[in-house]
Amino acid sequence: MSESRTPTLDGVWLGLDLGTQSARCAAVDGTGQVLATGAHPLTGRREGRRHEQDPEEWWTALAAACREALAGIDARRVRGLAVDGTSGTILLADAHGTPLTPGLMYDDGRADTQAAVVNAAGAQVWQELGYRSMQPSWALPKLRWLLDREPAAEGTRLLHQVDLVTWRLTGHQVASDASHALKTGYHLTEERWPEKVMAELGVPEGMLPGVVRPGTVLGTVCADAAAATGIPPGTAVVAGMTDGCAAQIGAGALASGAWNSVLGTTLVLKGSSPHLVRDPSGVVYCHRGPGGTWLPGGASSSGAGVLSQHFHGENLEVLTERAAALDPDAVAYPLVSTGGERFPFRAPDAEPFVIGEVPTRAAEFHAYLLGVACLERLCFDHLDLLGAPVDGPLTLTGGGARNRYWCELRADVLGRPVRLPEQAEGALGMAVLAATSSGVPLEEAAASMVRIGDEIRPSPARTARWTPLYLRFVDELTRRGWLDHAVAAHARRRAAP
Structure with a gap:
């Protein structure tokens, strides 16, 4: 009689992360030790609303990052890997996986005309899925933009950013993950492509990839990929998620009501919910997580970028020290983008403003720090109004969390x-997801591999101090x-004693 195997996190798990500026690889063991x-590095081309990268560079950069990471460890211990990429980044490739177009990046905004067409064709489906409409930077409007410029030849494939990488890793085309397919119009509740919508938009049958849930084993690393990356042949390749979801997993924000x-x-918020969260305003949308969970979230056009805009070249540590010593009565709306706001409200005409007096650089600096915190609170008020669970543990990550x-x-x-x-970077999240190929559930893998360094508790007196400014x-x-x-009105009700 054969013995049943108990799932184990023994071994090394690789998280591969394709960011905007670099490709990264992290080798992590089952206890979370990196x-x-x-x-x-990755290079790109920006001009107005255009933002492109060379897809071949994604592969060569990731291969180099993997070789660097594996140079100092026993590669024979590697058991599995998963890849994340930027949300909404796509390209067209031929039947052999050779790119036919540049990679249109996550924030390429040239498809505004196509977005209107896509929203008219898919209005009912987008309403069912809770996000109501697609923005020009989403993948499906960009696909229509590419097809408007040149009709697709026979055998042309639509690939999300990570699909090119998993094709190279396995040596053949494999399914996309539902997380990256979301912005291409994949029907997350029925788990299929909406065929009537795609036909109306003129997307050729067979162009779209098959789709599986994140955490599904797609295949194994082939000999050619092993030679290029140093990853042992036969290593499991696991369906990944977008970079925001990867960071959420890396932060361990997976229990119902938990947020990263x-x-x-x-500022980007990602949470976990047992149900699909629908937003009539269309600023919150849900990814489908591994298992039966939903991952609601939103991406603001405001955040820490205002510091580099307004305080470029200044000593931010000194400014922080001086700002912390103040008791200012000013708050600034920290809008980074010139294209308006996306979350927690949609306002294409939004622009920065300051409430109150900022007589010194330290006071102005504090106003922007406070503005981000107020915007973050408004995000949670908006999410609570939608019925999203928001009272679980909250983790803070990103560059701003170092302050x-x-x-x-x-x-x-x-x-x-x-x-x-x-x-809590995306590469760690993908290593955690890769570890589920051992049979260990995602929350259990995260509990073992995600390490919390510190917890900060609020001061009730300071909360009362800042609420009127909020x-x-x-x-x-x-x-x-x-x-x-x-x-x-909901924000005021939640702020009431």
Whole structure:
């Protein structure tokens, strides 16, 4: 009689991450220890609303990052890998996987005309899926934009960014993951492509890839890929997720009501819900997580990027120290983008503003720190109004989380504890997801591999101090016509003693 095998996290798991500026690989063991990392830069072309990268560079950069990471460890211990990429980034390739177009990046905004066509054709489906409409930067409008410029030849394939990589890793085309397929119009509840919508849009039958849930084993590393990357042949290749979801897994924000707030150039919130969260305003959308979970979230056009815009070249540590010593009465709306706001409200005409006096650079600096915290609180008020569970543990990640005072300020404005993981990048999240190929459930793998470094508890007195300023911020957004009155009223109700 054969013995049943108990799932185990023994071995090394690789997380591969395709960011905007670099490709990264992290080798992680089953306890969450990062054994080695590798990184290689990526280049892109930006001009107005155009943002492209060379898809071949994704593969060569990731291969170099993998070789660097594996140079210092025993590669024979590697058991599996998963890949994340930027959400909505696509290309067209031929039947052999050779790119036919540049990679149209996640924020390429040239498909505004096509977005209107896509939203007219798929209105009912997009409503069912909760996000109501697609933005020009989403994948399906960009696919229509590519097809409008040149009809697809026989055998042409639509690939998401990671699909090119998994094709190279396995040596043949494999299924895409539902996380990357979301912005191409994949029907997440029925788990199929909406054929009538695609036919109306003129997307050729056979162009779209097959789709599986994240965490599904797609195949194994082939000999050619092993030679290029140093990853042992036969290593399991696991269906990944978009970069925001990867960071959420890396932060361990997987229990119902748990959230990860990523503060980089812009603010991105990702949470976990037992049900699909639908947003009539269309600023929140849900990924389908591994298993039966849903991962609601939104990406703002505001965030820490305002610091590099307004305080470029200044010593931010000194400014933080001086700002922390103040008791200012000013808050700034920290909009980074010139294209308006995306979350927690949609306002194409939004522009930055400051409430109150900022007589010094430190006071101005504090106003922007506080503005991000207020915007973050408004995000949670909006999510709560939609019925999303928001009361679970909250982790803070991204470059902004390295500023201790800012984390304390955010905890005080939110009035809730925040946790700071030791390591929460997308590559770690993909290593955790890869580890599920051993049979261990995702939450169990995350519990073992995600390490929380610190927890910051709010000061009730400071929460009370900042709440009136938060409500002034909400009132100003409402007065300018950007914030819906129902959201503003809900924010006031939640702020009431």
